[in-house]
Amino acid sequence: MGRLLGGGDTPKLLIENSFITDTQDSYTITRYDGSAKLQHLANPTDSKDSPQNLTFHTLDSLIAKHHFSPNFIKIDTDGFDFKVLRSATHTLQTYKSALFFEWDLFFLQAQNENPTSIFDSLKSLGYAQLLIFDNFGNLLIVLDSGDIPNLTLLLDYTRKSNKHIYYYDVLALHKDTPLDAWECAKLF
Template sequence: MLDKYMEKYPLYDRFLPLLCSGFKGLIVDIGANIGDTSIAIFAQNNDAFIAGVEPDKLFFNECIHNIKINGLSHRFLGINKFVTTQTGNFVVKKSKSLSTGSIEKAEDGAAINSLSFSELMDLIPTEKKQTFDILKIDTDGFDWDILKSFSEFAKDDANVPEFIFFEMQTFLNNREKDIDGRDEIINKYKDALHSISKLGYTNFALFDNFGTFLKKVTSVDEIHEFNQYIKRSQITNLHSTFYFLDVLAYKAPSDTYVDEVLNKMYTK
């Protein structure tokens, strides 16, 4: 689906690789899928190391294959686990397109295949995480849970990223017009935003799901209102101008660099 998306929406997936182009440290890619984001970053970056986390076995195997055929294995650590605040055995429920998926509790009592953000960081070699540039999350409706696990880790560890880039999908795959549970997910994202704000990530750059930059904000309440607008569009009006937000969270001193990257994106 990626080629079709990028042909139809020229800004799709353009900002993040550009943001990461000058990074020299660690990039953590949670929801690595088939490695497309990591490879797009590597195409503009010769120095960074990526820890790619993909829980679905089919996606993970394809990811490792794609990394290998692009000659990037020495710059990539693949981790086939779920990152969550919960402990248990989980599966990925695929979307209708089979190109994405979201977490779901497994019915059987198989071995635990989840880990916390802290446990994830323990798997990354010490020399690769001296400088932590960015945490990227894309888990189709469950990014709030990973942000919660990250916030718990960050309270006790000074090694936190300069940037956090995540998808804020407030519905589960194929259920964008379902009201049940929608407000619960919206409020979980609001809580997650407050949690990272307390850690110093008080600045946010917002993008629609097609890659278009919307605006920069410092208010969690304003982001919450965007999510309420998206819910009204999908459920009440049955028409969406966009379906969810991608959010770049960062601390105030990084604001100048974000502006520089945005200017590059629109002048290239």
């Protein structure tokens, strides 16, 4: 996570080297046979971030830590996008930030995610409009965030398209934003 800061000797960019997921907790990583295994730490207060011990944060906790007010959030985490979005409920309710995230059926399934589940959550938070782009950056369609049948059809296309479209990018706009999805679509 990075943020631009303004003025004088204040740094222009702050980098937060962190793992973000929907549950703030501490884990230890054990490497064996070339792969890794995460184990929950029994006493996270004894943990310090090291190559073996890692603290996973929520996006809400990092936003609060840095007193940051985001108006745009971009997520591209190869299947962990929904976890990051779920970790930002307070942020999304408070700031109504525009969201841009990757929506990849295969990566989401690898994380045991229901590939349309986030859209009901976004709708309940006030995110009403979606602009859906293919993996080449072309705008395909503007949908209501509750239009699960058409979102499912789009996912089915990635499965059946002979790899012409691997994934989608989604721009989700809050109902209270001054941006209108149809006005944005005209720009593309």
